[in-house]
Amino acid sequence: MELSRHWRLQDQRYRLVGEVCDTCGVKIFPPRDICPECSKPAQELYTFSGRGEVYSFSTVYNAPAGYEEYAPYTVALVKLEEGPVLTAQLTDLGDQEPEIGMPVEMVTRKLRTEGDQGMIVYGYKFRPALAAAV
Amino acid sequence: MSDAHPATRPISGGRSVKSGRSTLFESESLLLRPHFPVGIVGYGAYVPRxxxxxxxxxxxxxxxxxxxxxxxxxVPGLDEDVATMSIEAARNALLRARIAPDLIRAVWVGSESHPYAVKPTSTIVAEAIGAVPNIQAADWEFACKAGTEAMQAAIGFVGAGMARYVLSIGMDTAQGRPGDALEYTAAAGGAAFLIGPADESLATITASYSFVTDTPDFWRREGEMYPSHGDRFTGEPAYFRHITSAAKTLMEALETVPADYAWAVFHQPNVKFPQRVARMLGFRSEQTEPGLLVGEIGNVYAGSSIIGLTSVLDMAQPGDRVLLVSYGSGAGSDAFDLLVTDKIEERRDLALLTRDYISRRTEIDYATYARFRRKLRM
Known part of the structure; x- marks a missing residue:
């Protein structure tokens, strides 16, 4: 059980809370103590819009422990419109093929469950931007 | 505003209910009407793909x-449950309400498919939308009317002046035993409503009324995966009696008739029941058509009548009067009288419409359904 780790990461996982550097203005995700651009400490919290595009992707057929029931699934590098690139699962693809450059938006979904009796871990995934899909 | 407690305040232009011992005050006490006027400040729907x-x-x-x-x-995807679906509907409601989430003082989620048996769905939703920690949070259960039960409570909370905004959600990933009649209909979806002061609302809530009895038409025992039901007993003594009683009492007390309403929405477990109950009450099919979604998305249980309301709000005009009547097995109905305001026009398009979710559609076969609903044991 990793209750404390999941609990500590809730803000960034549930709603993409990162940081904005109050020195150089760069947006940072995930949040960290030092700005990766200007190396200044102590950043302001910043909630990302959740909009971005697929930078690259790969489909997982042999899933690691805890994710087997979701296989096959697609993992993508998503470039957020504010700049940072993060790794996340794509979801709700239906019969759509993922593409580089596909507009996506963040949704909060189940990431995994820790067995039948353990906690349910929630976090961000990205789906095809709905306005474009309909 | 009168100094008298609102429960004993006469209704202006009101009429007594024929309860056998009716007086003006008794008639008003049947109506649930808050001290401060309230309404829907924002709304949002969600339907899986x-x-x-x-x-x-x-x-x-x-x-x-x-x-x-x-x-x-x-049908919900493998990574969806009532918490994730409620989060999306809540985000849509907040987009339309345009308020900061930390102004919300309660997050209430009504469902019969909460992900945990013990641990609130509402805390997960509240955390995800940024409403914690200065809130009330609780999960509500009353079969298919858990969502409107949460709305009633929100009306009371806001209408008493205890809170400015309360988020009420009705959402389900309903269960149907393989091969049972309910497997055709038990579906996933729902809606969220941000209840707040009437002068900020896109639809004000004039009054509501609840009609409840102990009627064993449908239930699920602790630890059981699938519900049981009383077949035809779910009709006359359950669905029809409770909905017609709730709707008639509300309309009598408010001195309204079906023709006063632009739109009416009833709980929709299948296509026939809401159509029939509408006819029994004297509503025309044109009044119920925009809110009748069950043929396309199924019975979304605690979200059933209220997602119909979101569909009506998606197309309603300022001044439209709306009747909403839920039904929950066990059994009870909540009836609401709403009046759409001119704020609807500036807020409607701030979030995805219910139709956008319904149009986003990927058909699956029974095998995929069995996998998505975890009916395969490995």
């Missing part, structure tokens, strides 16, 4: 013979 046609269920269990109660039902 996947659809299981009823003919697929019939193919597996009846050889494709016999009638089906609707066209198709929505």
């Amino acid at each position: 996947y659809r299981l046609p009823a003919r697929e269920v019939a193919r597996i269990w009846t050889g494709g013979k016999g009638g089906v109660p609707l066209g198709e039902k929505s």
Whole structure:
């Protein structure tokens, strides 16, 4: 059980809370103590819009422990419109093929469950931007 | 505003209810009307992407013979549950309300498919939308009317002046035993409503009324995966009695008739029941058509009547009067009288419309459904 780790990461996982550097203005995700651009400490919290595009992707057929029931699934590098690139699962693809450059938006979904009796871990995934899909 | 407690305040222009011992005050005490006027400041819907046609269920269990109660039902993806679906509907409600989430003082989620038996769904939703920690949070249960039960409570909370905004959600990933009649209809989806002061609302809530009895038409025992039901007993003494009683009492007390309403929405477990109850009450099919979604998405239980309301709000005009009547097995109905304001026009398009979710549709077969609903044990 990793209750404390999941609990500590809730803000960034549930709603993409990162940081904005109050020195150089760069947006940072995930949040960290030092700005990766200007190396200044102590950043302001910043909630990302959740909009971005697929930078690259790969489909997982042999899933690691805890994710087997979701296989096959697609993992993508998503470039957020504010700049940072993060790794996340794509979801709700239906019969759509993922593409580089596909507009996506963040949704909060189940990431995994820790067995039948353990906690349910929630976090961000990205789906095809709905306005474009309909 | 009168100094008298609102429960004993006369209704202006009101009429007594024929309860056998009716007086003006007794009639008003049947109505649930808050001290401060309240309404819907923001609303949001959610329907998952996947659809299981009823003919697929019939193919597996009846050889494709016999009638089906609707066209198709929505099915949640593997990574969806009532918490994730509530989060999306809540985000849509907040987009329309345009308020900061930390102004919310309660997050209430009504469902009969909460992900945990013990641990609130509402805390997960509240955390995800940024409403914690200065809130009340609780999960509500009353079969298919858990969502409107949460709305009633929100009306009271806001209407008493205890809070400015309360978020009420009705959402389900309903369970149907393989091969049972409910497997055709038990679906996933729902809606969220941000209840707040009437002068900020896109639809004000004039009053509501609840009609409740102990009627054993449908239940699920602790630890059981699937519900049981009383077949035809779910009709006359359950669905029809409670909805007609709630609607008639509300309309009598408010001195309204069906023709006063632009739109009416009733709980929709299948296509026939809401159509029939509308006719029994004297509503025309044009009044119920925009809110009747069950044929396309199935019965979304605690979200059923209220997602119909979101569909009505998506197309309603300022000044439209709306009747909403839920039904929950066990049993009870909540009836609401709403009046759409001119704020609807500036807020409607701030979030995805209910129709946008319904149009986002990927058809699946029974095998995929069995996998998505974890009916396969490995």
